[in-house]
Amino acid sequence: MSLLAYVFKRLLIGIPIVFFVTIILFYIMYILPGDPIKILLAGERVTPERIEALRREWGLDQPVHVQYFYWLSRVVRGDLGISIVARQPVTLLISQRLPYTLALMLTSILLAYIIGILTGLVAALMRGSLVDTALSTMAIVFYSIPGFWLGLILMLIFGYYLRLLPISGYEGPQSLVLPALALALPSSGYIMRLTRAEMIEVLNEDYIRTARGRGLSESRVLLVHALRNAIIPVVVMFFLDLPWLVGGAVVIETLFALPGMGRLLYISILKQDYPVVQGIVLIITVLVVVCNTLGDIVVAILDPRVRVERGEAA
């Protein structure tokens, strides 16, 4: 199976998943209490005839499955509906806040992977030493810390006692430092453990011994032969982690009052602004599917065996 064929196949699998989730999402919104027309017209004086006309105009008098297709065709054209609270298009609301969330996620995932991979490599290379024990213990402690508590403690130390960094709202890139740390440190613990375990496993493989036997320099053995193979699961984890970070972002953005998508989701749930909730969950679903597909494709590039095995199994 060529790489291109594999990529194509993976992309094809993603489509029905998104489709399936849109059905569930639509149905959930459908069964939720509240008449969308009445919510939209809240406070306005309108005749029952006008409501009936609107209902027909919006297709709300049609059966569920027809309504679903109306909704889907609007979504495909980039129309996620109108926020009940802000009275603005959901797409606009989300696009205003997305940059903050993306910046936060990118910063924190880079931090997490740099810290995690470096400490993991050091621990693996010094296996059994005091340094290894210290780093491994640190990793477990890190991923046992709840991000929101870490955020509060970071606020207290760097924002209040030392007065080095802003703690609330967005005043520039420096506002991202503490939230990014609060998100990054717990996941760096997982990455450290994974890197360490993979590296130790790879270092025990025959081909490493062969490479050493052939007289290659130690740095070449470690960097070219060992790291390349040890890093594959870490890369997969990167793509699986990305959507999970959105979950953390909801809590952290709320804590630090960052005007991102996560905080918008939180506020929308509180205010029962369902179109916004629906839109954000849809975007997260697409992100999940895209990340999974990318993860599989990157693995296929790094490890040609995958293509053969999965191609045959599927």
Added chain:
Amino acid sequence: MNLARLTLEKVRRLRDNETLKLYLRHKRGLAGLAILSIITCLALTADLIALRGYAEVDLSYRLMPPSPKSPFGTDHLGRDVFSRVVYGARIALWVGLLVVIVEACIGVPLGLLAGYYGGLVDKVISAMTDMLWAFPPIILALAIVTIIGPGLTNVVVAVALVSWAPYTRVVRAKTMSIMSREFIVAARAIGESSFSIMFRYVLPNVLPSIIVLATLTIPSAILYTTALSFLGFGAQPPTPDWGLMLSEGKDYVFNAPWCVVFPGLFLTLTALSFNLVGDALREVLDPKLRFG
């Protein structure tokens, strides 16, 4: 026959002792067990060691720093933080256990079915599991809470509903490898029903992995439920839930840091102890187990 059973019993006992010995040699596992014992003791004896009731308000004694009278200080309503932390341990342990039990009740049977029947059943269950796995649990749990409403019980249900995937994956893989073993072939030959094979023959052999998995998923169960309580969707006042305490304390974090430091510290210690114990159990019971 009788002799065979006796020998088997002896072998099993020996192995169990071996397991215990291995665990006792595991330093981090012992440390985890020590922390966990202390927290469990606090939870069990909360009524005896709490200095005051967890909801006892004293407005004349608000936001007081730690002192002999109140070792962890008092919160914005003058409630004793130490007493609330101690009662909170009950909630945290109870919630962790409950979530994990519900997760296992959903995930384990699905994994058994997928591994036992294979084919289409496996494909459908695996597709569901993979999809759930990829989704950020907090977002899904939030979506469920939006529908069923806030509250500690609802949050427990929501978290359990979105995080059973690891159980299905592990049990499915284990079941598949067990299915080719001789005792399963023999059970089939004597006409045991599918149900009986899954639950009486396969399940006991998968149990060690499930125990390890349960220990390792308790921390995330506790962290997710407290995160939801922190956002205000979980426990409601005056419940001494650690997440809710952090949520209430965050408004006073600069004048009364003790309101957030202590609940968070105990939350971290609880998660840490389960992670340490789970890791040690994995190394002792099932070194090859991997998930996530």
